Structure formats: C-alpha cells, structure tokens
Amino acid sequence: MTASSTRRTSAARSRLAAAGAIAVAGALLLTGCGDQTKDKNKDSGSASTSTAPLADKLPQDIRSAGKIRVGSDIAYAPVEFKDASGKVVGLDPELAAAMGKQLGVTFEFENGTFDALLTGLRSGRNDIAMSAMTDNKNRQEGVDPDTGKKVGEGVDFVDYLSAGVSIYTRKGDTNGITTWSDLCGKKLAVERGTISEDLAKQEAKKCPAGKKLTVEAFDDDQQSQTRLRSGGVDAASSDFPVAAWAVKNSGGGKDFQLVGDQVQAAPYGIAVSKKETQLRDALKAAMDAIIKNGEYKTILEKWGAQDGAVKESAINGGK
Incomplete structure (x- = not known):
C-alpha cells in the first residue's frame, strides 16, 4: 500500500510494475485503532535457531522468543489475506516463511487496519510491519503527507519489491x-x-x-x-x-x-523501528539469502508479482 506522492507517482509503481496475471480470489503515517487481534495461525515456519544459518544475526530477545510479531492488514489479496479456511496466505506470508527458515524464527502475522500499523510498531505491539507498505521519505521521517509536519518517530524499511x-x-x-x-x-x-x-x-x-x-x-x-x-x-x-x-x-x-x-512505482518495505538496527539488518540478510537461493523468485511467480522483483534488498530505498 503505497502512501504519499513521494512514493505511489506516474507511469510506474504501476503496490508491481506491469505484473502479469495475478493468481486467484478475492492494505501511514496516520494513526487510528483497528482490529489488532492476533491471528491464531502461525503463518510462517522456521528452522531451529540452533541450525538456521542467519540466527546469530537476530537480537537475543527475538531469538529467545522464537518469533517475530508482524503487524499486517490481512485483507489485501494477493499480498496478504485469509483463504477459505481462515489461514493467512499470500505473497508477504510466504516471503516471511522463507526468511524464517534463514533466521530460525516464526513470523506471526497479527491483523490490524493499515493506517494503524506504524502506530502498533511504535508502541511495541509488533516487532515489524509487513503489509505491502510503500517505503517513502514521509514514513521514514514520520511526516504527515497532508500537512508536511512531523507527527511521530519515523521507521526504517527493508525493501523487497517494486509496485505501482x-x-x-x-x-x-x-x-x-x-x-x-x-x-x-x-x-x-x-x-x-x-x-x-x-x-x-x-x-x-x-x-x-x-x-x-x-x-x-x-x-x-x-x-x-x-x-x-x-x-x-x-x-x-x-x-x-x-x-x-x-x-x-x-x-x-x-x-x-x-x-x-x-x-x-516505488518499493514495498518491511517497516522496523529505527532503534532496532540489528533486527533490520538481520531481515535484510534473510531477504538477500532467499533472493540468492531462488525461493524469492518462486514465491513471486506463484503470486504473479515477478515483474516487481528486485536483485537485492535495500534499506530505506524509497524516495
């Protein structure tokens, strides 16, 4: 979900540039409260932290918890949504599951309204926000796109896709x-x-x-x-x-x-608190690992997002 003119502009992000047929079925700076109910499905598997190749890159508290709490608007097919059985599925959950294998943790998706996701992140309710969120300078700096005024702490992004x-x-x-x-x-x-x-x-x-x-x-x-x-x-x-x-x-x-x-056209990014640089860098390493091993390409093709693929992830690449 793109936001603000610095990000969703003309003839490009055009939330996967010319992405072909998109498979089957069927969301920030602003505040608000939505349904922050935790989804009961553990949507991504993980390897044991003792065997996962990138586990040592995570902060110790995340390793000890064995999970990363993900704030997400789970009503945005095909990026994230619930299937007929109520399971959280889509592009983001599958990418998170692949990253979880690299990091040795589970990514647990928790549902919330899109405009409240960064609020949930700042409050500590979630560790990250992953929800087709456009990386742009306003969000990085905590600026309201309507007024141009700073309204909160900004966030860092780990970029992983291009969309319009x-x-x-x-x-x-x-x-x-x-x-x-x-x-x-x-x-x-x-x-x-x-x-x-x-x-x-x-x-x-x-x-x-x-x-x-x-x-x-x-x-x-x-x-x-x-x-x-x-x-x-x-x-x-x-x-x-x-x-x-x-x-x-x-x-x-x-x-x-x-x-x-x-x-x-602009990047989708995983939002992380600016204080959590170790977590941010671990997520980037995990995303780069699945890009390199081919899982990323397979997942994007499954959900029709291959035209938005990137060769490597970036930190705060949005303009």
Missing part, C-alpha cells in the same frame, strides 16, 4: 476514466492511509470549480471494492497487484476492469 498504483472501474462502465485527471467530478474509493488516498487528495486540489473529486476512504480494500461493485463510486484505486487480483477474480472476472497506466 492503479485505478479500476466496474467492467464496461469506465465513465471516461483513463487517468487521474479524469477523476474530477467523480467519486473514488480508496483504503485509508494508503498512497492511493494521498494521490487522490493531491488530484482533488487540482480539479476545477464545479468538478469536485469526492474521495471515500475505507478501513480496508475489500470495503472499497464492495462500494465500487454496488455503484456507490465511479472508480477505486489500490496497488497494482491488488487491483489486478480484484479484476481477475471478483465475480469471476466480470466485476471490474483496470483503466489507464500504473503510477508511482
């Missing part, structure tokens, strides 16, 4: 929308706290008098899709992989269609 933002409409009912400027005079659904919301607010300021862009923000992307499906808005916006998944799978592919190009 897309607009989609009801199938066969585009209302002439092909670009963001075409949204003036229309209603747009977005997920709260995301780059899509930031872009929509920026675009709304450009609209001429009498052609107001109305932005409706929801707690999760599923609510945005429901609003569009019912005809309550003219279009919706989300990260490209998520929009493409919805287009392919909602109503058997009969509900939605993508319009225009992706914009704001």
Whole structure:
C-alpha cells in the first residue's frame, strides 16, 4: 500500500510494475485503532535457531522468543489475506516463511487496519510491519503527507519489491476514466492511509470549480471494492497487484476492469523501528539469502508479482 506522492507517482509503481496475471480470489503515517487481534495461525515456519544459518544475526530477545510479531492488514489479496479456511496466505506470508527458515524464527502475522500499523510498531505491539507498505521519505521521517509536519518517530524499511498504483472501474462502465485527471467530478474509493488516498487528495486540489473529486476512504480494500461493485463510486484505486487480483477474480472476472497506466512505482518495505538496527539488518540478510537461493523468485511467480522483483534488498530505498 503505497502512501504519499513521494512514493505511489506516474507511469510506474504501476503496490508491481506491469505484473502479469495475478493468481486467484478475492492494505501511514496516520494513526487510528483497528482490529489488532492476533491471528491464531502461525503463518510462517522456521528452522531451529540452533541450525538456521542467519540466527546469530537476530537480537537475543527475538531469538529467545522464537518469533517475530508482524503487524499486517490481512485483507489485501494477493499480498496478504485469509483463504477459505481462515489461514493467512499470500505473497508477504510466504516471503516471511522463507526468511524464517534463514533466521530460525516464526513470523506471526497479527491483523490490524493499515493506517494503524506504524502506530502498533511504535508502541511495541509488533516487532515489524509487513503489509505491502510503500517505503517513502514521509514514513521514514514520520511526516504527515497532508500537512508536511512531523507527527511521530519515523521507521526504517527493508525493501523487497517494486509496485505501482492503479485505478479500476466496474467492467464496461469506465465513465471516461483513463487517468487521474479524469477523476474530477467523480467519486473514488480508496483504503485509508494508503498512497492511493494521498494521490487522490493531491488530484482533488487540482480539479476545477464545479468538478469536485469526492474521495471515500475505507478501513480496508475489500470495503472499497464492495462500494465500487454496488455503484456507490465511479472508480477505486489500490496497488497494482491488488487491483489486478480484484479484476481477475471478483465475480469471476466480470466485476471490474483496470483503466489507464500504473503510477508511482516505488518499493514495498518491511517497516522496523529505527532503534532496532540489528533486527533490520538481520531481515535484510534473510531477504538477500532467499533472493540468492531462488525461493524469492518462486514465491513471486506463484503470486504473479515477478515483474516487481528486485536483485537485492535495500534499506530505506524509497524516495
């Protein structure tokens, strides 16, 4: 979920640049409280800390606990969502599981609304946030994208993918929308706290008098899709992989269609407290290890995200 103009921009992040067909089914600086209920599924396996190759890179408290608590908006297919049995699945959980084998710990995903994930991280409720989160300077520095003012402690990111933002409409009912400027005079659904919301607010300021862009923000992307499906808005916006998944799978592919190009290509990052540099560096080492051994490529291909692949992870690569 991209956020702020420094991250989700034009003709690129376009939350996996031109990612092909996205497989099957079916979210920050802002604060807020959401469902922070711990998901009961332990979504990623791990090797024993005594045998895992990178276990010694972790902070001792994490090694002793044997787990990393992950804050995530688990309603953002195909990046993270619950399958029919209630198990947490998707791109992020599988990448985390592969990293867990390298580090000798389990990544436990805990559900929360996207705009509250960094709050949960700062409060110590979670060790990291991994939720299709766009790495950008605002989030790194704790700056509110609307006011430009510092509102909290920033975070560090371990970047692992490139993605963009897309607009989609009801199938066969585009209302002439092909670009963001075409949204003036229309209603747009977005997920709260995301780059899509930031872009929509920026675009709304450009609209001429009498052609107001109305932005409706929801707690999760599923609510945005429901609003569009019912005809309550003219279009919706989300990260490209998520929009493409919805287009392919909602109503058997009969509900939605993508319009225009992706914009704001930027990296997805795992958010870590700036105080936890050892954990940050351990995560980077684990991500680089699975990129090198091929697990990363296999997982991205499974979820249709291969076009957003990176050759190595980076720390705070977002602009």
